[in-house]
Amino acid sequence: MIAAVKQALEEQRGRSSGTLSRLRRQVDWLLQDAHGTGTVLVPPATTFNRLVRAVAEQEGLALTAAEERRRASRPLPVFTPSVATLPGELVMLDSTLLDVMVVCEDGRGRRPELTMAVDVATRSITAAVLRPKGTKAADAAVLLAQTLVPHPMRPTWPDYLSMAASVIPTPGSSPSTPACRQRRPGR
Structure with missing residues (x-):
């Protein structure tokens, strides 16, 4: 049932969405084609409408053309x-x-x-x-x-503050590069 609802919603994307009763008939035809007549029954209209709204919300599909236009014109976060x-x-x-x-x-x-x-x-x-x-x-x-x-190294600064002792990899360096393997003095 859910796969048929998703397929019907996908097929109506980009064109007039029509009504939920038309969508219900379309889902019924899809179920008949896939499983045969009378094998899988479409639920009553109120239950079907709740199912369609839940599937559309979960899948990010629009139910109406106006809703689809609103989603398309929404700016990026x-x-x-x-x-x-x-x-x-x-x-x-x-x-x-x-x-x-x-x-x-x-x-x-x-x-x-x-x-x-x-x-x-x-x-x-x-x-x-x-x-x-x-x-x-x-x-x-x-x-x-x-x-x-x-900033240049100040005379009073310890040697481990120089970039020569940096443990941050630079573009093109690998962990085997001496600057990347060096540890600060005193550790």
Whole structure:
């Protein structure tokens, strides 16, 4: 019964959907063709209508032409999962107004806005800019520059912070590469 309802709904896709009674007759004909006359009976109209609605909802099929047009014109979801497997493959920028007050250069108190670049693969913040409310395109350029040009090693920083000791694989490297096998000193 369910297979016949699915087939009937699929066959009416793209054309006038008609009524549920017409769909019921079509399902009856499909059942007669597949199993012979009187072998599988179509349930009463109310039960059949509930079955059709449940199958259409479960399979994502439209019952009416208007419903099909609504589904077709529906925009894609705003938030879709993003997958990145290598560092730097996908970097997202985001700004947020912080819920604190800071004293700016002119002596007035304002709320700052934090703009960050986040590497999706490593889930790390690659750059950040903090400025009074109103991020501009120049801030995005600063983030891009900070992300692509790493800060030099400071004389006081420990050696294990250098990229030579990184355990994050880079494009073209394999686990047998020395940089990938190295462990931090003291472990």
